[in-house]
Amino acid sequence: NSGLLNTDLYITKLIPNNYLQGSEVPFYVGNLDSVFEKHQKWQTLLPRVTPFYAVKCNNNLAVLRTLSALEQVLTVPRELEMVMSIGVTPDKIIYAHTTKPQSHIRYACAQGVDMMTFDNEEELLKITRGHPNAKLLLRIAVDDSKSQVKLSTKFGATLGTVGSLLKRAHELDLDVKGVSFHVGSLCTDSVAYRRAIEEVHHVFEQRIIGFQLDLLDIGGGFSGHELEMVLNSKATVWALDEFFPADSGVRVIAEPGRYFVDSAFTLALNVFAKKKVWSLPINGNGLDTMIMYYVTDGLYGAFGDIKLYPDIKPFVLRPHRSVESTEPRYQSVIWGPTCDSADRIMDVWMPELNIGDWILVDNFGAYTIPMSTDFNGFEKPTIYLVVTPQIWKMLNLKVSNLRFG
Incomplete structure (x- = not known):
């Protein structure tokens, strides 16, 4: 799928650039193709x-x-x-x-x-x-x-x-x-x-x-x-x-x-804080590690109507090293950035992340952008757009005041 390929390539270029520049602002990549x-x-x-x-x-x-x-x-x-x-x-x-x-x-x-x-x-x-x-x-x-x-x-x-x-x-x-x-x-x-x-x-x-x-x-x-x-x-x-x-x-x-x-937009969230806590393991033998991550968007932003996305499967993209399939997975909680304790996005099993890593949510273009707020002073995600020259020419779009990759 040419559209998916463009999105993937653009994201893998953007995240290392953002990491080098120290940016933590979340962003979307929207694919017009x-x-x-x-x-x-x-x-x-x-x-x-x-x-x-x-x-x-x-x-x-x-x-x-x-x-x-x-x-x-x-x-x-x-x-x-x-x-x-x-x-x-x-x-x-x-x-x-x-x-x-x-x-x-x-x-x-x-x-x-x-x-x-x-x-x-x-x-x-x-x-x-x-x-x-x-x-x-x-x-x-x-x-x-x-x-x-x-x-x-x-x-x-x-x-x-x-x-x-x-x-x-x-x-x-x-x-x-x-x-x-x-x-x-x-x-x-x-x-x-x-x-x-x-x-x-x-x-x-x-x-x-x-x-x-x-x-x-x-x-x-x-x-x-x-x-x-x-x-x-x-x-x-x-x-x-x-x-x-x-x-x-x-x-x-x-x-x-x-x-x-829906499938045209991918959201990238920066992990800006983490905390390890202990929880009772499923098998009952000793204490297990649970890791809590705090990311740059949440229920007051793109995840405002989380019920519309019951099957979210986030994945990790690191700017400094790849995620290996052999890495252990930990019980993890992903929190939004605000001071509200209800700003809990999801509970998942993930490899251990470091501060500065990114969590990506694919197929996330419906009822996310227009419902976002800037509650608690956190920035709304930046939107980057990609389109192939062929589609661009066919649509004859005007670029005024828009970012295109």
Whole structure:
């Protein structure tokens, strides 16, 4: 994989340089080739589905520029100015949040962003006051029991309320274009997409007077893991062919985020402190060594939503010597840098590290960068980006105010 090769080479060059310069600042290496490759894969797996990238997942400008050169963009008002500054036009933006502040609705209207979602009558009343010409998607609640992050407890109208909501929208002279749903993040059941699409079909069949529904938004939840993505996309394609075939006149879009950026970013953490403690061994014979390491980012930074990464497998890259497979592994605790005792990243078995060594976390580009804080005065990670000349030329990106390797 050319993308992975570029990332590895860049990291192995950066860490020795940082070590020689005495830098302890954490950093990401983001691979734009990987983002491009994911887009190509999407075209193969879901050719009928137009992706609107979820900016909240990773709002790095280079990522946005890359994706805006390839596809359409999903955003909310605080991000709206950002994406429009790189040339994304209002017709390529959806305000996909069902509960919006009134000021945000007015701002979207002023910027010409017409597409937005709703799931309740009070939201319809706000839209009537702030953006009466909006093009609306009714978000329905679907089964997300097999997803790691569930959303339907907070968002989405139940099927029993759909008729009355559409009737109310018609009374308010609002234009409803279609229906959306979201099966939740990290969905492990590909059948969830089929069930949701079938439920949307029931909504379309109601044929509410006054609306010509012709848009289906299948939401996000698509995994960055290749096997899961293949399974979910196959189930989605089969369901679309059954309930909304190509000749149905229904346009299909989606809101992927994690899928595009998860595997594109690797985080490098510097070990700036360590402490050996004693603990009872598993075999019960004497005391065993446990080593605690303190690194330069933690739960108030990139690991803020650690539940999204249940299978993190960090690995070590030393600036001065390699890690040998024969080295003993020790029970280890990796702590974040802050003074908060809850800032405990993970417990792992690792070879013994020295102060100045680096811990790398691969596949770490989703919901990490935009959720970071500078709590306790620790610096946010620097972001370095790599891209091959071929992809760079193809995307015709602008480099203003960005670092590229």
